[in-house]
Amino acid sequence: MIEETAVVVECEGDYAWVEAQRKSSCDQCQVKKGCGTSVLARVVGQKSSRMRVLNSLQVHEGESVIIGLHESAMLSGSMAVYLVPLLSLLLFAITGQEVAEQLLIPATELVSIVFAIIGMLVAIVWLRLFTRRIANDSRYQPQILRRLPSAGLSGSNIVHS
Secondary structure (H helix, E strand, O other), X not given: OXXXXXXXXXXXXXXXEEEEEOOOHHHHOOOHHHOHHHXXXXXXXXXXXXXEEEXXXXXXXXXXXXEEEOHHXXXXXXXXXXXHHHHHHHHHHHHHHHHHHHOOOOOHHHHHHHHHHXXXXXXXXXXXXXXXXXXXXXXXXXXXXXXXXXXXXOHHHOOOO
């Protein structure tokens, strides 16, 4: 399970809205002083992410908590967002090129591009349906795992955007 520290900012029935500080992995890296990513992280600064989580522990606003998400949910969500559109675009582009060659259309690149755009649109529609289907599936929802002592994060540490 992937875990993160957060602060509860709002409660709505079975759900709570929490804010977590975005962290860069630069603090654990040996070459953080000479790396462009580290410089960019310092320039951009730390921002917070606000997300809806399952409130199974019935926490209240201002409490510091540990939230978690199953690795399988992160993996399948990442594949849905990144891999499916890419594969759809490529498969439709290749299909468009093959169709253009079979029909002896001289502008094979143009047909391939049009098919690629159609493939991307198909992937976006599929992704929208997928996200609607999993929106209330508890396997894909981050959840509050445990409360932290009040000495943890305070609401004043959260940057509101």
